Amino acid sequence: MAAILGLQEYGSDTNSSDGETKIDVEDFNMHLKPVNDKEKSYMAVCPNAAPAVAPKYDGNSRLLDINVKEVKHNLKYEDMYAPQVGPLHPFKTRQFQSNRNMLSGYTEPAHVSDFQFENQRRTFTSYGYALDPSNDQTEVDKVVGDNTAAEDNKGITVFEVKPSAGEKRKKEKNRDPADIDGYLGPWAKYADEQTVIKPSEEEQKELDEILAKRSKHSKQVEEKPMEEKTTLHIKDAYDYQGRSFLHAPQDVGVNLRSEEPPEKCFLPKKLIHTWSGHSKGVAAIRWYPHTAHLMLSAGMDTKIKIWEVYNDRRCVRTYAGHKQAVRDITFNNDGKEFLSCGYDRYCKLWDTETGQCKSHFTSRKVPYCIKFNPDEDKQHLFVAGTSDKKIVCWDIRSGEVVQEYDRHLGAVNSITFVDQNRRFVTTSDDKSLRVWEWDIPVDFKYIADPSMHSMPSVTLSPNGKWLACQSMDNKICVFNVLNRFKFMRKKTFTGHMVAGYACSIDFSPDMSYIISGDADGKLYIWDWKSTKLYNKWKAHDDVCIGVLWHPHETSKVATCGWDGVIKYWD
Secondary structure, three states, X not given: OHHHHHHHHOOOOOOOOOOOOOOOHHHHOHHHOOOXXXXXXXXXXOOOOOOOOOOOOOOOOOOOOOOOOOOOOOOOHHHHOOXXXXXXXXXXOHHHHOOOOEOXXXXXXXXXXXXXXXXXXXXXXXXXXXXXXXXXXXXXXXXXXXXXXXXXXXXXXXXXXXXXXXXXXXXXXXXXXXXXXXXXXXXOOEOOOXXXXXXXXXXXXXXXXXXXXXXXXXXXXXXXXXXXXXXXXXXXXXXOOOOEOOOOOOOOOOOOOOOOOOOOOOOOOOEEEEEXXXXXXXXEEEEOOOOOOEEEEEEOXXXXXXXXXXXXXXXXXXXXXXXXXXXXXXXXXXXXXXXEEXXXXXXXXXXXXXXXXXXXXXXXXXXXXXXXXXXXHHOOEEEEEEOOOOEEEXXXXXXXXXXXXXXXXXXXXXXXXXXXXXXXXXXXXXXXXXXXXXXXXXXXXXXXXXXXXXXXXXXXXXXXXXXXXXXXXOEEEEEEOOOOOEEEEEEEEEOOOOOOOOOOEEEOOOOOEEEEEOOOOEEXXXXXXXXXXXXXXXXXXXXXXXXXXXXXXXXXXXXXXXXXXXXXXX
């Protein structure tokens, strides 16, 4: 502040008569004195940084802002095209100081047809050349890009048809409709067309060799079925009374010939026995009809075994006759015979007691499921679902196919007889469920929905009212057999993991519970009425593929898995 005050007083005291400036020493050294707070003085100094500059234009012209879009007064030509007035930007390059209307420079507006622009762009993309947009009318054929390609294609665009290399083939003409025999019309032949051409000797030799090779490959070699063998694992095939192992024991504490199921069933809790004899996984298990004192098992080691359920629980007999893994097995009504089908494309009929293979059947396709007709008067007929979308019915007596049900669009996975054996239900990889009348090869009921999944395993309830289907979306779906196969949406059992596996389902004899295996080797038990999951536990080290509840016991369940063992739970 003292310096500003001193600057203000500088030059103000010029009282000297001789023209010399006198400076008061006290004022000059004022800034060295301490400032008295009581005597403060302030002064605002406004320096003028912009000097007055005379404009180059006369007062008659009017300035116009270059950013203005609308002019509300008339301007002279000189005013509109006058140079811009104002200071230049000191740091702009010459390129940026020039007049520009886009980032890269100044472009002149021009009208170009959208079609022509797209036509040339696509032509350049496809052929590598396009018309030069800067050429004038004198240079019509001037192009940019690949000139060689432009000459070969004669400068055509992608929207033009390439000119043919030669002349068109001439056709014979006779369009006179009065000439009935000689009228050709649009079906006339080409003038140089040869309808019959005989190959030369060399070409004929090559054709003969090719046909000979094809005939060799097309010959289907008749695969001979494997020789059937059986092994009896017990010491005596008959007891002291001459009864075979098919005779049901009477000293086990349970009436195995009873027609009535147990009054009340209970949840199994512990493992009581393990059958091990298969060297590979077990694909299916079946109870002996009515009594369930024996159990039949089909293994992926190509063998079929029958086991005792009571007493010593031994392996009684082994049946070997398939070249590849056995897929399914089924007893007839009295249990004296059973059928097996395997991946070797054969279905075989076995004598349960002696182990003799009575006959074999094949349709050259893999049978996935097999069932006897449950009617007593039709026990000589059986059906098999195959990989070529068909259900084939064989007659055991003649060994011939008597009926084919060909309506599915995928491999048939299951066959279940319902409605007092007058109808049967099949499921397939085509995610549908079809109901058939026996011996009528047209399905009278077709159930399919976009939300449905493939259902490879189906089980009928003991009372014949419900159809439980193992769905590939990790659910058990239920259909009402008596009510036109209505889908029961609220009765769905979930919680297990079966996607990709045909894990079987079974009911308890009193219809209290429903059980199923899963891909993790667990056994699941649900309440039938409430669909609540009651219990689950680890039953096998691999996939638990088959489960069966004993029809005469209150809490005994058999399970089989791909770990090669069969377990019995109580």
